[in-house]
Amino acid sequence: MQIKKFSILIIIMLSILSFNCSESNQQLSPGKRLFGKLSNGKEVYMYTLKNKNGMTAEITNYGATVVSLFAPDKNGKFADVILGYDSLHSYENGTSYFGAIVGRYGNRIGKGRFTLEGKTYQLTINNGENHLHGGTIGFNKKLWTTDSFDGHSLKMTLVSPDGDQGYPGTLTLTVTYTLTDNNELKIDYSATTDKPTILNPTNHCYFNLTGNPQNTILNHVLMINADKYTPIDSEFITTGEIANVAGTPMDFREPTPIGKRINDDFIQLKNGKGYDHNWVLNDYNGNVREAATVYDPSSGRELEVLTDQPGVQFYSGNFLDGSEIGKGGIHYQHRTAMCLETQHFPDSPNKKNFPSVELKPGEKFSSTTIYKFTAK
Ligand code: GLA
Numbered sequence: 001m002q003i004k005k006f007s008i009l010i011i012i013m014l015s016i017l018s019f020n021c022s023e024s025n026q027q028l029s030p031g032k033r034l035f036g037k038l039s040n041g042k043e044v045y046m047y048t049l050k051n052k053n054g055m056t057a058e059i060t061n062y063g064a065t066v067v068s069l070f071a072p073d074k075n076g077k078f079a080d081v082i083l084g085y086d087s088l089h090s091y092e093n094g095t096s097y098f099g100a101i102v103g104r105y106g107n108r109i110g111k112g113r114f115t116l117e118g119k120t121y122q123l124t125i126n127n128g129e130n131h132l133h134g135g136t137i138g139f140n141k142k143l144w145t146t147d148s149f150d151g152h153s154l155k156m157t158l159v160s161p162d163g164d165q166g167y168p169g170t171l172t173l174t175v176t177y178t179l180t181d182n183n184e185l186k187i188d189y190s191a192t193t194d195k196p197t198i199l200n201p202t203n204h205c206y207f208n209l210t211g212n213p214q215n216t217i218l219n220h221v222l223m224i225n226a227d228k229y230t231p232i233d234s235e236f237i238t239t240g241e242i243a244n245v246a247g248t249p250m251d252f253r254e255p256t257p258i259g260k261r262i263n264d265d266f267i268q269l270k271n272g273k274g275y276d277h278n279w280v281l282n283d284y285n286g287n288v289r290e291a292a293t294v295y296d297p298s299s300g301r302e303l304e305v306l307t308d309q310p311g312v313q314f315y316s317g318n319f320l321d322g323s324e325i326g327k328g329g330i331h332y333q334h335r336t337a338m339c340l341e342t343q344h345f346p347d348s349p350n351k352k353n354f355p356s357v358e359l360k361p362g363e364k365f366s367s368t369t370i371y372k373f374t375a376k
Contacts, residue, residue, distance in 0.1 A: 031151050035060050036088030042143055044088050047154050049179040054078060055373070057179050062091055063140035064156050064175050066099035066205055068327070069185060071373040074300025079211025081301065081373075083337045086327050092141070096324055096332075097204040100140030101175055102133040104160060104167050105357070106202035107278070107313060107346040110237040114349035116168065116358065117196050123166035128235055135165035139173070139201065153178040162195065169195030169361075184372040191365040198357045199365055200344045206317065206337035207303060209296035213330055217317065217338045218259025221295040224252040224314060226279035230345050230354075234271050238346045240353060242280055250277065255295065258316060258338065274318035274335065278345050284310040284355070288368050292340050299375070306370040307342035310355050315339040342369040 027033050028045070035046040046067065049057040055078070058068040067085075070078040084098045085091055091098075105123075112123035112131030124135035133140070144156040155176040162170045173191040180186055189201055208217055229250050230238045245251040249261035249269060262274055269275070281291050291312045292305045305312065316338050322331040348354040359365050 032149060035062070038062070038088065038092060038143065044143065045146065047146075047149050049152055049154060049177065051152065051179045051183065052181045053183055055179060055183055057177065057185055059154055059177055060088070060091070061144045061146050061156050062088060063100035063142065064144045064158070064177075065091060065101070065140065066177070066185070066203070069205070071183065071209075071301060072375055073211065074375040076375075079299070080327070081207055081209050081211055081303075083206035083208065083213055083326055083332055085325075090325070094324065096206070096320070097133055097138075097140050098326075099205050100203070101201055102204050102341075103139040103173065103199065103201035104134050104165070104171060105131070105198060105200045105349075106133055106204075106341060106343050107200065108132050108236055110235075110347050110350055112166070114198065116198065116349070119168075121166055121168060130235060130237060131165075133204070137165065140204070144175075147174070152180075167197055169193040169197035169359075171197055171199065171359075173199075173201060175201075182372065183374065184370050187369045187371075189365065189367045191359065192361075192363070193359050194361055196358060196360050198349050199359045200348070200357050201367075202313075202341040202343045203369065204339060204341060205371070206339055207294065208337045209294060209301040209303060210299055211301075213326065213332060213336050215298075216259070216333075216335045218257065218262065218335060219297060220258050220338065221255045221297065222252050222258050222292065222314070222338075223255040223294075224279045224281075224292045224312065225283075225290050226281050226312075227253070228280040230278045230280060230311070231268055232271050232277060232346075236272065236276065236346075238278065238351060238354075240351045242353070245279075250279075252279075252292075252314075255293070262316065262335075272318070275314050275316040276318055278311045278313050278343070280311055280345070281307070281309070288370065291342060294338070294340070302374045302376065303340075304370075304372040304374070305340045305342065306372065308368055309342040309344065311343050311345050313339065313341040313343055313346070315341065
């Protein structure tokens with residue numbers, strides 16, 4: 001009798017367990033599964049993009065976030081080269097923007113204030129006294145609508161209402177991720193507005209090309225195609241100056257290990273707590289061109305970043321301090337990943353000498369960034 005009761009209990013427990021597991025693993029259609037439910041009860045999906053070489057990218061419509069990206073090393077061995085979380089709950093509560101699309105304005109706007117066509121706007125303040133990555137509830141914390149998915153390409157749209165985080169105009173932003181057969185993750189942005197506004201979306205993938213986020217990225221060899229960068233003050237706000245990289249630790253025109261000069265006695269590295277700056281990319285003319293390359297000598301993986309944007313923020317993971325618990329329960333430690341966020345320059349709305357980020361009704365914003373993987 002006792003044994004019977006016990007086995008019934010076990011059966012009940014097992015079925016509860018399998019129900020919970022299947023909720024997030026259940027394939028709804030090829031390449032699409034339920035990722036989880038938000039605290040408001042809404043369902044969130046995970047899409048798996050594949051290419052003919054065996055690369056995969058998992059992308060969720062929460063924050064239009066890249067959750068994993070498997071790329072081959074020099075021996076053809078695949079590993080996940082980006083940081084992120086295992087659960088939707090962690091994405092809802094996380095503060096590091098892992099893999100997400102950030103907006104409306106990627107990077108900082110000093111005091112969260114700017115003037116457009118004679119009117120001053122106050123945005124939400126979420127980084128000291130400043131506005132960072134779109135504010136308190138940026139695009140990384142929104143549920144995007146999936147327009148189409150075919151196994152290689154995923155198109156998602158977000159409508160940000162007039163007044164969202166203080167920004168004027170209803171903005172409609174569409175992002176298409178494509179995993180190409182050339183081992184590229186291609187990101188196409190397009191947007192329109194119904195009132196004059198500002199826009200500077202970017203992707204916030206954190207890369208660790210070793211495939212093991214317990215390693216730092218200090219041995220990664222970085223090249224940035226830029227003669228100049230935009231210095232910052234101690235609050236990370238651009239000063240308006242456009243400075244030469246020549247003769248400074250900001251010079252990455254020749255491939256250089258990230259760790260080589262990161263602790264140099266250089267005021268910009270002190271202000272940024274490491275590298276956390278915008279580089280002014282060469283040859284800005286609206287066409288996609290090479291922005292940066294990163295090479296990991298241990299795995300042989302190389303990432304090439306191409307964009308039509310005028311700048312790239314190279315962030316060396318200085319705020320990672322072990323408090324974020326990522327995929328597989330790993331505590332992400334200091335400088336165990338790096339970001340290359342293609343963008344307009346930080347605080348552009350308040351710096352008239354920087355290229356404009358304004359978008360007007362009737363205009364169409366479009367932009368492309370490519371993360372391309374090779375191994376040697
Ligand atoms: C960007 C910023 C950094 C930091 C990260 C997110 O790269 O420039 O200062 O805020 O995002 O932690």
